[in-house]
Amino acid sequence: MNLDFHYYGTYCAARLAGYGRREAEEIAYYAQFVDECSESLLKKKGVSADRLSVTVNSDDELTAQFTDLRAYTKEQLRQVGGIWSAFHFLPGNLHGEIAAAELSEEEQREFKRLCLPDSPLMVKMVQQAKADGSLPAIGMAMHILADTWAHSYFAGIPARHVNNIQGDVHELRDTREVKLTFTLDTLPDNLEGNRYSHTPPNAFRDKSIVYLGHGRIGHLPDYSFMRYAYKPAWLQSGMTLKNNALDFGKAFCQMMAAMQYIRGDRETFDKYVYAELDAVKKQKLQELFKVRVLRSDEQWRHFIEHDLSAEDTAAGCIVAFDVNKCFREYDAAPRKSDTGLARFLAASKNHRYLVEKEAGPYPA
Numbered sequence: 001m002n003l004d005f006h007y008y009g010t011y012c013a014a015r016l017a018g019y020g021r022r023e024a025e026e027i028a029y030y031a032q033f034v035d036e037c038s039e040s041l042l043k044k045k046g047v048s049a050d051r052l053s054v055t056v057n058s059d060d061e062l063t064a065q066f067t068d069l070r071a072y073t074k075e076q077l078r079q080v081g082g083i084w085s086a087f088h089f090l091p092g093n094l095h096g097e098i099a100a101a102e103l104s105e106e107e108q109r110e111f112k113r114l115c116l117p118d119s120p121l122m123v124k125m126v127q128q129a130k131a132d133g134s135l136p137a138i139g140m141a142m143h144i145l146a147d148t149w150a151h152s153y154f155a156g157i158p159a160r161h162v163n164n165i166q167g168d169v170h171e172l173r174d175t176r177e178v179k180l181t182f183t184l185d186t187l188p189d190n191l192e193g194n195r196y197s198h199t200p201p202n203a204f205r206d207k208s209i210v211y212l213g214h215g216r217i218g219h220l221p222d223y224s225f226m227r228y229a230y231k232p233a234w235l236q237s238g239m240t241l242k243n244n245a246l247d248f249g250k251a252f253c254q255m256m257a258a259m260q261y262i263r264g265d266r267e268t269f270d271k272y273v274y275a276e277l278d279a280v281k282k283q284k285l286q287e288l289f290k291v292r293v294l295r296s297d298e299q300w301r302h303f304i305e306h307d308l309s310a311e312d313t314a315a316g317c318i319v320a321f322d323v324n325k326c327f328r329e330y331d332a333a334p335r336k337s338d339t340g341l342a343r344f345l346a347a348s349k350n351h352r353y354l355v356e357k358e359a360g361p362y363p364a
């Protein structure tokens, strides 16, 4: 998922869950901030070392890993796996929900980190966000919850036996199957030409950056319109089918249910609980998800202005995302602990503890 869903989509789900415009905007801001909060950014902005908590690697940090041909050290694995497992690929296979044959003991342990939606850990995360209660903590949890849908069947660790793919990838478009081409460039994906960038395989190393998350299948999991079939490394036979529009719809309704619960408007929250959307909005959102574009910001802005609520229509759309907003507030605040950024960083530390406690150490 990209800024389109994490920022605008989270805003809409928060509004429909009952939050006011200003609160929904703050939740949406911190949902997107999970994709911004790199070590280099925090250091550049002068955030004090005792507060540092990182939720993503910047593009430059990833490129540096990519061009470093040495094998990961245990410490590097811990850092990379800690960030990507906790914040973008929440482990969902801790009780062996999906079995894979012919794995060594170490591989079995790593396979438990497969990201799956509707996991017990996702429910615990939502309960922890409720206990925290701050809007930045809620935004952070909504990012991670949404990612469990987009990133299902991949893991946030560099592991070939989990994240590699076998053979061709086909987009299922209407009644046609279109074979996709993958390239190693950094050009934008070409939807008309059916060409997508991905990471190359690495024959020499099982724990390589190219096997982190969904790199081997490029950005396919992040596009709401994409419906595709492929064979993950761990699947013995058959294919895995991903229908992103359906999954993004479920993510949206699960975020709504989670936020209704956090607000106290829903008594319980559990796996497989989704809020009901009215038929018109449901239809409009499905149409939005199916538009073939790399980023659907414009479609979301249109939805907010015309279809979300009378209040939103009158007010127009929310402001465009500005990553510096939280740092301006932080710099100006006499008490840093009262700022949204400090709350976000504290919540992200607690979330890391929760994931480490539940999923165990990585590498083991």
Ligand SMILES: [Zn+2]
Pocket (backbone or CB within 6 Å): 034, 035, 087, 088, 143, 147
């Ligand atoms: Zn993410």
